[in-house]
Amino acid sequence: xxxxxxxxxxxxxxxxxxxxxxxxxxxxxxxxxxxxxxxxxxxxxxxxxxxxxxxxxxxxxxxxxxxxxxxxxxxxxxxxxxxxxxxxxxxxxxxxxxxxxxxxxxxxxxxxx
Amino acid sequence: xxxxxxxxxxxxxxxxxxxxxxxxxxxxxxxxxxxxxxxxxxxxxxxxxxxxxxxxxxxxxxxxxxxxxxxxxxxxxxxxxxxxxxxxxxxxxxxxxxxxxxxxxxxxxxxxxxx
Numbered sequence: 001x002x003x004x005x006x007x008x009x010x011x012x013x014x015x016x017x018x019x020x021x022x023x024x025x026x027x028x029x030x031x032x033x034x035x036x037x038x039x040x041x042x043x044x045x046x047x048x049x050x051x052x053x054x055x056x057x058x059x060x061x062x063x064x065x066x067x068x069x070x071x072x073x074x075x076x077x078x079x080x081x082x083x084x085x086x087x088x089x090x091x092x093x094x095x096x097x098x099x100x101x102x103x104x105x106x107x108x109x110x111x112x113x
Numbered sequence: 114x115x116x117x118x119x120x121x122x123x124x125x126x127x128x129x130x131x132x133x134x135x136x137x138x139x140x141x142x143x144x145x146x147x148x149x150x151x152x153x154x155x156x157x158x159x160x161x162x163x164x165x166x167x168x169x170x171x172x173x174x175x176x177x178x179x180x181x182x183x184x185x186x187x188x189x190x191x192x193x194x195x196x197x198x199x200x201x202x203x204x205x206x207x208x209x210x211x212x213x214x215x216x217x218x219x220x221x222x223x224x225x226x227x228x
Contacts, residue, residue: 043220100146
């Protein structure tokens with residue numbers, strides 16, 4: 001069975017500092033990987049996704065993630081965060097057959113001035 | 114832009130009531146999903162549907178049912194609401210396609226409180 005683990009439930013960081021949100025997955029088959037963001041009182045929106053090809057994936061709002069097959073990780077990074085990046089971030093894996101998403105527990109990113 | 118709308122942002126019901134949560138999408142997507150979101154647990158799939166009148170159980174279907182009579186509308190039904198169903202409910206849709214590589218588009222969510 002597939003699963004996703006987000007290693008940090010909360011990440012506080014100061015504005016303009018770099019940030020990394022960690023995600024590990026387990027799967028016995030090929031996967032597609034996603035990062036979603038949820039701003040307060042809103043639904044989820046896609047930040048980026050890895051389907052195949054280059055292991056470094058660039059998304060919206062200056063975020064990027066690196067797929068590492070040997071470490072089964074898909075960590076999300078941003079070199080300089082803004083107050084507006086304060087949100088909850090979800091890592092998800094999709095199986096390659098039916099398209100269901102399995103989500104991690106979420107990481108609350110709190111950016112302080 | 115894809116738009117997924119949910120009938121209510123906030124809902125308060127009493128134990129034992131029958132509750133309907135409605136979701137409508139405007140992009141002619143075949144696939145629709147219902148999740149519940151709880152702190153520390155992320156999103157968990159309740160039911161999904163790949164076509165009209167078709168439904169599949171997700172990871173936590175107990176206590177829920179669904180209805181998909183029209184392509185654009187996917188309803189989640191709590192036959193007899195209980196306090197442990199107090200949660201945020203999120204609907205999503207995605208276009209068809211093999212391989213699971215399609216983005217899911219989410220509605221704003223319905224925060225349900227069962228008293």
